[in-house]
Structure formats: C-alpha cells, structure tokens
Amino acid sequence: MAGVNEGPMSADDRTGGTTGESGVAVDGVGKTYDGDGSPVRALDDVSFGVDGGEFVCLVGPSGCGKTTIFRVIAGLTDATDGEVRLAGAPVTGPTTDMGVVFQEYHLFPWLTVEENVGFGLERSDRSESERAGRVDEMLELVGLSEFRESYPKSLSGGMKQRVAIARALAVDPELLLMDEPFGAVDAQTREMLQRELLDVWASTGKTVLFVTHDVAEAVTLADRIVVMAAEPGRVAEVVDVDVDRPRERGDPAFGEHVARVRELIGARP
Amino acid sequence: MATDTSSRFDGDELRFGLGLDDPRRLLRGAAGVVGFVVVWHLASLTQPAYVLPSPTAVGDAFAEELASGTMTTALWSSVRHWLPGTIAGTGLGVAAGVAFSWSGLLDDVTAPLVRTLRPVPPLALIGFAIAWFGINDAGAAFIIAVGAFWINYYAAYEAVEGVSEDLLDVGRTLGVRDDLDMVRSIVLPASLPGILTGVRTGLGRCWMLVVASEIFGVPGVGREILRASNNLLVDKVIAYILVLSLMYLLVDVAFRAVQRRVLVWRA
Numbered sequence: 397m398a399g400v401n402e403g404p405m406s407a408d409d410r411t412g413g414t415t416g417e418s419g420v421a422v423d424g425v426g427k428t429y430d431g432d433g434s435p436v437r438a439l440d441d442v443s444f445g446v447d448g449g450e451f452v453c454l455v456g457p458s459g460c461g462k463t464t465i466f467r468v469i470a471g472l473t474d475a476t477d478g479e480v481r482l483a484g485a486p487v488t489g490p491t492t493d494m495g496v497v498f499q500e501y502h503l504f505p506w507l508t509v510e511e512n513v514g515f516g517l518e519r520s521d522r523s524e525s526e527r528a529g530r531v532d533e534m535l536e537l538v539g540l541s542e543f544r545e546s547y548p549k550s551l552s553g554g555m556k557q558r559v560a561i562a563r564a565l566a567v568d569p570e571l572l573l574m575d576e577p578f579g580a581v582d583a584q585t586r587e588m589l590q591r592e593l594l595d596v597w598a599s600t601g602k603t604v605l606f607v608t609h610d611v612a613e614a615v616t617l618a619d620r621i622v623v624m625a626a627e628p629g630r631v632a633e634v635v636d637v638d639v640d641r642p643r644e645r646g647d648p649a650f651g652e653h654v655a656r657v658r659e660l661i662g663a664r665p
Numbered sequence: 666m667a668t669d670t671s672s673r674f675d676g677d678e679l680r681f682g683l684g685l686d687d688p689r690r691l692l693r694g695a696a697g698v699v700g701f702v703v704v705w706h707l708a709s710l711t712q713p714a715y716v717l718p719s720p721t722a723v724g725d726a727f728a729e730e731l732a733s734g735t736m737t738t739a740l741w742s743s744v745r746h747w748l749p750g751t752i753a754g755t756g757l758g759v760a761a762g763v764a765f766s767w768s769g770l771l772d773d774v775t776a777p778l779v780r781t782l783r784p785v786p787p788l789a790l791i792g793f794a795i796a797w798f799g800i801n802d803a804g805a806a807f808i809i810a811v812g813a814f815w816i817n818y819y820a821a822y823e824a825v826e827g828v829s830e831d832l833l834d835v836g837r838t839l840g841v842r843d844d845l846d847m848v849r850s851i852v853l854p855a856s857l858p859g860i861l862t863g864v865r866t867g868l869g870r871c872w873m874l875v876v877a878s879e880i881f882g883v884p885g886v887g888r889e890i891l892r893a894s895n896n897l898l899v900d901k902v903i904a905y906i907l908v909l910s911l912m913y914l915l916v917d918v919a920f921r922a923v924q925r926r927v928l929v930w931r932a
C-alpha cells in the first residue's frame with residue numbers, strides 16, 4: 397500500500413487532522429462508557445493524523461483516555477462517535493494492517509519465540525517457505541535469532557518486548573501501534589529499546605503511533621507529539637519535535653520540548 | 666534470573682511429588698511410613714483381627730490374593746470399567762467445560778441444567794446405570810464417568826474463564842477471526858494447565874469411584890472390598906485398598922510425567 401515507503405520525514409500534514417490515503421486519520425472520535433447510571437465521557441472529539449512513515453507519540457496525564465484511544469484505533473473497542481481510518485479505509489475491527497504492541501508484551505507463553513513471531517503469518521496466505529523466511533528476517537531485525545527456540549518464560553522483559561515487536565511487524569502491517577510498550581522495563585533497557593525501535597523504524601519505514609506517559613520518551617522518539625488532556629479525554633495540542641536525531645537529553649532543544657509538553661499536560665482545566 | 670525460579674519449580678518440587686530425587690525428602694517420607702506401620706502394629710496388638718488386623722496379616726492377605734490370581738482378576742475387571750469411564754467422563758467433561766465457558770449462548774442455555782445436575786452424587790445414579798447399561802462394565806463405567814465429568818467440567822470451565830482477555834486481543838490483532846481458530850490456537854493452550862490439573866484430580870477420583878461403581882454387583886477391586894467387609898475380613902479389605910492406592914499412585918506419577926512434558930513452557 398501507499399505510504400509505507402515514503403520515509404520518516406515525509407510528514408506533509410503537520411497540523412494534524414485527517415490525512416489522505418496513507419497513514420492514520422482519527423476523526424472526531426468520542427467514547428462514552430455507561431458508568432453505573434451516569435455515563436462517563438472518556439474521549440471527546442479526538443482528531444489527529446499520522447502520516448505514512450511518520451513517528452507520532454501520544455502523551456497525556458493518566459486518565460486522559462490514552463489506552464481508550466489506542467484500543468479504538470486498534471479496532472478492539474468501538475468508538476461512540478467519529479471514526480478511525482487507516483490508509484483511507486474505516487477501521488471496523490482488529491486488522492492485520494496494524495501491528496499492535498502492548499505494555500505487558502502478552503506473548504503466547506506456550507509458543508517458542510519463533511512460533512510467537514510466526515503466529516500472524518500462519519493466518520496469512522504466504523507459503524511456508526515465505527513465512528519461515530519472514531520469521532528469520534524479523535528475529536534478525538530484533539536480534540533474537542539465537543533465542544528462537546526459547547519459551548518466553550526464559551526471556552527478560554526487554555527481550556520479550558522485542559519478540560512482541562517482531563511478532564507485530566511479521567505480518568508487514570502499515571502501522572505499528574504501541575501502548576506504553578517500554579513501561580514495564582527498567583530505565584536502561586528502555587533507552588536501549590528506544591534506540592532499537594528508531595532503527596527498526598528507519599529500516600522498515602513503518603508508520604508508528606506510540607502511546608506513552610513518559611514525556612522524555614516521546615521527545616526522544618517522535619516527529620510529532622499529540623498531547624492529550626483529561627476529563628474528558630481530548631487533544632490539547634500537537635507539538636512538532638524539530639530536533640535532529642539521534643536526540644540527546646542534554647541538548648537544550650530537547651529540554652525545551654520536554655518543558656513545553658510538560659506544561660501542556662500540567663495546564664489542565 | 667527468570668530461569669532460576671522456573672527451574673526450581675520444574676525440577677525438584679514437581680519431579681515425582683514423592684521426592685524421589687531429593688534424598689532428604691525421601692528419607693523423611695520413608696520414616697513417616699515406617700512410623701505409621703509401627704504405630705499400626707502396636708495398635709493391632711490390643712485389638713481383635715476383625716477390628717484392626719496387624720500389618721503382617723494384611724501383608725499375608727495381599728500375598729495370598731495375589732498368588733491365587735484373585736487380585737489380578739479383580740484388578741483387570743476394575744480397569745475394564747475404570748479406563749473407559751475415565752476416558753469418556755474426562756473427554757466429555759473437558760469438551761463441555763470448554764464449550765460452555767467459551768460460548769455465552771451455550772452457557773446461558775446450560776447453566777440451570779448444570780446447577781441442577783451438579784449436586785447429584787454419582788452413586789445416586791446407580792438405578793440409571795442398571796436400567797440403561799445393566800450390571801456390567803458399561804454400567805460401572807457410567808458411574809465413574811459421571812464423577813470424572815463434573816471434576817473436568819468445572820476445571821475446564823474455570824480454566825477457560827481465566828484465559829487472559831489480553832491474549833485474545835493479541836490474537837484478534839494477529840488475524841484470528843473465528844471462534845474455532847481462537848479456541849484452538851489460544852483458549853485451549855492458555856487453559857491447558859488448569860484443564861490438566863482437573864484431569865489429574867479426576868483420575869484420582871475415578872479410582873475412588875471404582876468401589877462405588879461395583880456396589881451393585883459388577884466384579885472388581887471394589888467388589889472384593891465390599892465382599893470382604895461383609896465377612897469382616899478386614900485384612901483382605903486393607904489389602905485391596907492398598908491395590909487401589911497403588912494403582913492411583915502409578916497413574917498419578919505417570920500422568921505427572923506427561924503433564925510436565927506437555928507444560929514445559931510454563932514458568
């Protein structure tokens with residue numbers, strides 16, 4: 397499909413909103429839960445776009461509906477209003493056009509590393525040799541070739557998340573959708589995984605939407621940051637990160653962006 | 666680090682349950698058995714044989730029954746209904762438990778029936794066993810199957826209920842589209858530990874039910890126990906109880922070995 401080959405810096409819709417035929421468009425999404433008697437408005441008129449090949453982070457205070465919007469985009473939860481479009485087509489349910497990575501890895505513990513990575517491929521129309529080749533390629537990409545026959549129980553958190561990323565990418569989705577994927581690992585592993593993710597992004601040219609509560613993480617990774625506000629969950633502002641990669645935390649421009657996003661998050665009504 | 670803790674559980678603790686590979690545990694177990702037999706022997710000195718026979722009397726009865734061939738005949742008779750009853754009850758129980766737990770519709774339809782039938786003890790169904798199958802292996806197998814069914818039904822039902830919704834979500838995002846694929850690829854493997862625990866409990870319960878299933882005249886170990894009881898041959902009763910215990914132990918150790926092999930992936 398169009399979009400995935402455009403390269404990371406091709407964001408031409410910098411203001412957010414809807415995009416053309418590539419990337420993701422979140423358009424007026426609202427979500428109301430039936431709390432006991434009193435409906436709870438979790439999301440209200442959330443609109444933003446992620447262009448093909450772009451890396452966008454979604455940040456916000458806890459309770460701003462980050463996970464809800466993540467689930468709506470993934471097709472795991474229905475929106476009350478609005479719609480999500482992937483490459484122009486409305487998302488009506490889970491699709492293999494999106495590779496989804498969850499915070500707690502959720503590897504299938506009864507499958508080996510390579511079987512986990514191959515899980516989605518088994519349901520594709522690829523031949524067996526194609527699938528095997530693809531699994532090899534993905535394991536190579538995340539540097540876990542020598543652990544292919546291990547079960548998840550013997551892997552560290554960082555390794556598990558690499559497997560989860562390889563599993564999500566194996567079916568060659570248009571979008572990599574990640575919900576606080578590095579939230580459960582230690583700080584050192586997290587920085588390593590961030591660098592690796594940027595490498596994977598650069599080498600695959602995928603569109604990435606990355607949900608996090610860690611502002612520094614968002615500034616490290618993103619082309620643009622969608623800042624959400626709470627009660628009800630909505631987009632407060634979209635911040636461009638005009639800092640060259642690789643980004644250093646000591647860089648004044650880095651600090652300015654972090655401060656700016658923190659201020660936006662803190663400025664709750 | 667993660668491997669350290671997992672090997673601890675995979676290895677020593679679960680090896681045989683009897684501690685066959687842990688000399689200290691083995692020694693303590695042996696001491697327990699010897700202590701029990703000594704106390705039993707001392708107690709038996711104060712009682713007539715029809716109240717509490719001595720361990721040696723039981724040993725003699727065991728040897729006598731074994732030598733005469735009565736014991737092997739009885740054991741073979743019991744196995745002939747234990748095995749089909751256990752297999753049928755386990756298979757149907759697991760299948761029903763998985764299906765009713767996974768499908769909201771089936772669960773709604775069957776819930777009142779299940780709650781009504783659940784408290785019926787297998788023994789209460791002896792009339793049906795005789796009417797439907799007759800006084801034979803099939804009738805006895807029926808009683809055993811009913812017992813195995815419920816244990817496996819509940820174990821499988823709860824195991825499936827406990828399958829993480831997150832794993833199902835992952836499956837959905839990776840292209841699992843229908844119930845059959847979901848159950849086969851995710852629900853069954855994820856609930857396998859719970860299901861196998863149920864199967865194992867059921868295997869033991871079925872040996873207990875062997876006695877009940879033979880109460881209406883089907884030959885077997887249970888029949889021998891009942892007959893010996895009626896004649897106050899307590900040494901023989903205990904000898905045949907030992908047969909049941911040994912069979913249970915044998916099956917349990919074998920099943921644990923299979924279980925460990927099937928669940929190597931488990932932390």
